[in-house]
Amino acid sequence: MNSTPLLFLGILAGLAASWWGMVVAPKLQIGSAPTVVLKETGQHYPPTRPGVAQQGAEVYRSLGCNTCHSQIVRPEGYGHDLLRGWGPRRTVAQDYLRDQPIMLGSVRVGPDLANIATRMGSGDSNAQPAMVAYHLKHLYHPRTVMEGSVMPAYPFLFEKRRIVEGPSPDALKLEGAYAPEAGYEVVPKEEARVLVAYLLSLKSSASLVEAPVIPPPTNAPVKAANTASIATGGPSR
Amino acid sequence: MTSNVGMPSHTDSAGWAANEVDASFRPVALLLVTKAVLWLVAGSLLTLLASIKLHGPSMMSGSAWLTYGRVLPAGWTALVFGFAGQAGTLLGLWxxxxxxxxxxxxxxxxxAGGVLWNLGVLAGVVGILAGFSTGREGLEMPSGALALLTVGAALTGVAGWKTYSARTTARVFPSAWFVLLGLIAFVWFASAALAMLGGADVRGSIQLLIQRWAGNGLQRIWLGGLALGLILFALPRAAQKPLASRELTLISFWSLVFFTPWAVTLPGDPLPRWVVSFGVAGHTLAAIGVLAAAINFWKTGEGAVARLFSTSAGRLVTGAAVAYVVAGTLQYLVSLRVVASVVRFTWLPVGIDWALVGGGAIWVVLSVLPEFVERATGRRLNPGLLNLNATLSLVGVGVVVLSLILAGVIQGMSLSNPGKAYMDTVKGSMHGVRLSSLGFLLFFLGQLPLLAAVVGGLTAVARDAVGAVKSWGLAPTGKGMGARS
Amino acid sequence: MKKPSRSHAGAVPAGDAATVPSISSYSAPTGFFVALAGLLYLGQAEGCYHHGLFSAGVYEPYADLRSIPSLGGPNPIDAGRDVYMAAGCVACHQPNGTGNPANGCPPLAKSDWVLAEGPSRLIRIVLHGAQGPITVNGQPWNGNMTPFGGSLSDEQIAHVLTFVRQSPEWGNAASEVTPEMVKAVREKESSRAAQWTAAELEKIPVTE
Incomplete structure (x- = not known):
């Protein structure tokens, strides 16, 4: 330990070994994995994000949403992620293939968002406008749709403006204390729209070879108590 | 294991030599210590702000700059890189x-390295607040800021190695190894992260590995290594006893070099089973170094508890030793599948981060920093202010760590009950989180006296220097003297 | 200290007696080394128990590819495609079977090795891996393929090779590989551990 070169080389060897084992070796193995073709649909997975959703990912990153929200569903036995309805299967490396940067998160102050696009209500396109409206309202002021939420409000993603020629179709439907004064309306800015487009692109539910979706047994187990849909008064997650 | 005073044989000169060594840090102390303490004040204020926002999530929501997702990483960046890392490096060099x-x-x-470093932290903190976060946990500062830090650390590292190579002692006191490790580790992990995450073609899961590997390396090997080195230096001094064992120190050191960098993945990660298992094995082996450190601390402090608790520096370094061991133990426990399945993604890992950074690193830095400033500048700092800083820092971070761990356990238990609605699990954990705000408040308040002590002391030093220059006949003497009295 | 200290606070004492602490000769108790050995054991046991045969496609809760319920099925080509994706073949040989010059991984689509009359050499490559120079379709390649004999069952190897030899999307059309063929080769080469080289393989008749 009194030999300077030996100390130096020892440190380098130790740090380099972990780099090789935890970064380089996995990169060689899965770092160039391609998209897969899903058996059910014949589509490539994961699909490319629409441009607006990609812009929304930038807003998500910029506002630090991953400080409180994770995007990971763990396998059975890990905190009941599956039973809580956070996804039909665990997430695997394939799900994050297009994430740039990956925003996995490390704390769940808020719920997981790995499947936020499909989790609340059906994934069918008829529900889309209702979902968009729900998320916009939630971003504007989370407590308008969820009592007791600790999520910050994001009024700066919206614009409060005077109604000139009749109310805008995009205006948020706000009630009570949250509603703007008479003659004014709240409309989403571009950032809010693209952020919602990003949220509605988050789904890791397709059955993959390495993480198959296993249909629940017919005598369905107790469903997590927090399952809810828009129709029944707003999701409680 | 011979006794080692680390100085040339003629004992008479030991005091003289140390004096020369200490005095060589004078410019560094004058230029960089205040900056580090300002980052501590800024970082503790930002983390306090973030914590308060959890009580009233609609407060201060008018501006994107003050949203929780920006304030928290910005504050953490200021604390880790601006204060703990910067001051820890200076003390390590000392x-x-x-x-x-x-x-x-x-x-x-x-x-020069210090100037670049502070510019980098400034760019990092402002960048995160302005929305240019990288979105990578633990490495949120924009890559340009991290590049500045890396160059700054490399310059500092060269000075460190030059000092080590020019040593006059036959056997070097082992805290020096940890400092050298820290200097290399920062450059290694940060530059690898910069180089590998820069490419647009890195797949998501590989990015996850790179950022976790670099983040873990920076937290546990760079900062944790510096902290451990400083504790090994400061604990025996405060206890007025020799360090217990060179052998155990060696085990801690090589465990940190060879095992801790592997502690990257945790059970449940979206990675192939073998990658996860390698990370868990890394966590397991890293516990060896923590255990060796624990015994070393225990045997060093044994029988000197009263003496350790009699000074504020002693209380801080004792706290740091305990926090380092607690953090390392909890990090090992959280890597166990049965524990990870319950407490991962709760507040508990946040509490562990605070134990390691706020306790292990910041406490020991606060313990040694006043003496460093005093010896480098020859000026006593106000002991009352330092005492206040020590007490509030100990209580503040202590409350933060304990309340977040408590909140995490409660949150984990209720999340493990699938019949419990998600909203209720959040509500259940909020009591602990609210309690932590009290800790953040005390911690922030405690840094104001430190700032006053450091600014007061260093201003006096500068004034004396100006006065000395003037009294040498370069300027009329009356004015300078008069201004002070 | 050079300068006088005239205002508040006294001067710092000139140097402390011991510049760094001394070190005593305390030796760690036996219990520490027992704990150290225990942690070393736990660390390696973790790797031994959870290695998932180092496959890119094995995630918890599955221990290996054989235990994944979705792998396999009545149609050998479809089942083989799943194995191709999950076992990591695709990472080097690519989805379209063109291989990857960057890491010396030769093509499978329309490859003379793949489309040989019989699969005996292919089975050996999958079982034990292959390394070193190899000429494919007249082009020289030099790569390194890991063995899959431990991680894949006879049936899965038969499926993946059938997919590779018959893949309609690659335009390959050679004979099917059956689990019995794989089993026979596995037994015949049971003593082999090393990766194959092209020179060794070329001595083996393609139909054996």
Missing amino acids: TLARAAGQRLQAPGLVL
Whole structure:
């Protein structure tokens, strides 16, 4: 330990070994994995994000949403992620293939968002406008749709403006204390729209070879108590 | 294991030599310590702000700059890189120079590195608040800021190695190894992260590995290594006893070098099973170094508890030793599948981060920093202010760590009950989180006296220097003297 | 200290007696080394128990590819495609079977090795891996393929090779590989551990 070169080389060897084992070796193995073709649909997975959703990912990153929200569903036995309805299967490396940067998160102050696009209500396109409206309202002021939420409000993603020629179709439907004064309306800015487009692109539910979706047994187990849909008064997650 | 005072044989000169060593840090201390303490004040204020926002999530929501997702990483960046890392490096160099029995070599490199470092932290904190976060947990500062830090650390590192190479002692006190490790580790992990995450073609899961590997390396090997080195230096001094064992120190050191960098993945990660298992094995083996450190601390402090608790520096370094061991133990426990399945993604890992950074690193830095400033500048700092800083820092971070761990356990238990609605699990954990705000408040308040003590002391030093220059006949003497009295 | 200290606070004492602490000769108790050995054991046991045969496609809760319920099925080509994706073949040989010159991984689509009359050499490559120079379709390649004999069952190897030899999307059309063929080769080469080289394989008749 009194030999300077030996100390130096020892440190380098130790740090380099972990780099090789935890970064380089996995990169060689899965770092160039391609998209897969899903058996059910014949589509490539994961699909490319629409441009607006990609812009929304930038807003998500910029506002630090991953400080409180994770995007990971763990396998059975890990905190009941599956039973809580956070996804039909665990997430695997394939799900994050297009994430740039990956925003996995490390704390769940808020719920997981790995499947936020499909989790609340059906994934069918008829529900889309209702979902968009729900998320916009939630971003504007989370407590308008969820009592007791600790999520910050994001009024700066919206614009409060005077109604000139009749109310805008995009205006948020706000009630009570949250509603703007008479003659004014709240409309989403571009950032809010693209952020919602990003949220509605988050789904890791397709059955993959390495993480198959296993249909629940017919005598369905107790469903997590927090399952809810828009129709029944707003999701409680 | 011979006794080692680390100085040339003629004992009479030990005091003289140390004095020379200490005095060689004067410019570094004058230029960089205040900056580090300002980052501590800024960082503790931002983390307090973030914590308060959890009580009233609609408060201060008018501006994107003050949203929780920006304020928290910005505050953490200021604390980790601006204060703990910067001051820890300076103190590390000081203990290194003392262990080497040599003046700080190339102080100009340390000054230049320090300037780049502070510019980098500034760019990082402002960048995150302005929305340019990288979105990578633990490495949120924009890559340009991290590049500045890396260059700054490399310059400082050269000075560190030059000092070590010019040593006059036959056997170097082992805290020096940890300082050298820290200097190399920062450059290694940060530059690898910069180089590998820069490419647009890195797949998501590989990015996850790179950022976790670099983040873990920076937290546990760079900062944790510096902290451990400083504790090994400061604990025996405060206890007025020898360090217990060179052997255990060696085990801690090589465990940190060879095992801790592997502690990257945790059970449940979206990675192939073998990658996860390698990370868990890394966590397991890293516990060896923590255990060795624990015994070393225990045997060093044994029988000297009263003495340790009799000074504020002693209380802080004792707290740091305990926090380092607690953090390391919890990090090991959280890597166990049965524990990870319950407490991962709760507040508990946040509590562990605070135990390691706020306790292990910041406490020991606060313990050693006043003496460093005093010896480098020859000016006593106000002991009352330092005492207040020590007490509030100990209580503040202590409350933060304990309340977040408690909140995490409660949150984990209720999340493991699938019949419990998600909203209720959040509500259940909020009591602990609210309690932590009290800790953040005390911690922030405690840094104001430190700022006053440091600014007061260093201003007096500068004034004396100006006065000395003037009294040498370069300027009329009356004015300068009069202004002070 | 050079300068006088005239205002508040006294001067710092000139140097402390011991510049760095001394070190005593305390030796760690036996219990520490027992704990150290225990942690070393736990660390390696973790790797031994959870290695998932180092496959890119094995995630918890599955221990290996054989235990994944979705792998396999009545149609050998479809089942083989799943194995191709999950076992990591695709990472080097690519989805379209063109291989990857960057890491010396030769093509499978329309490859003379793949489309040989019989699969005996292919089975050996999958079982034990292959390394070193190899000429494919007249082009020289030099790569390194890991063995899959431990991680894949006879049936899975038969499926993946059938997919590779018959893949309609690659335009390959050679004979099917059956689990019995794989089993026979596995037994015949049971003593082999090393990766194959092209020179060794070329001595083996393609139909054996």
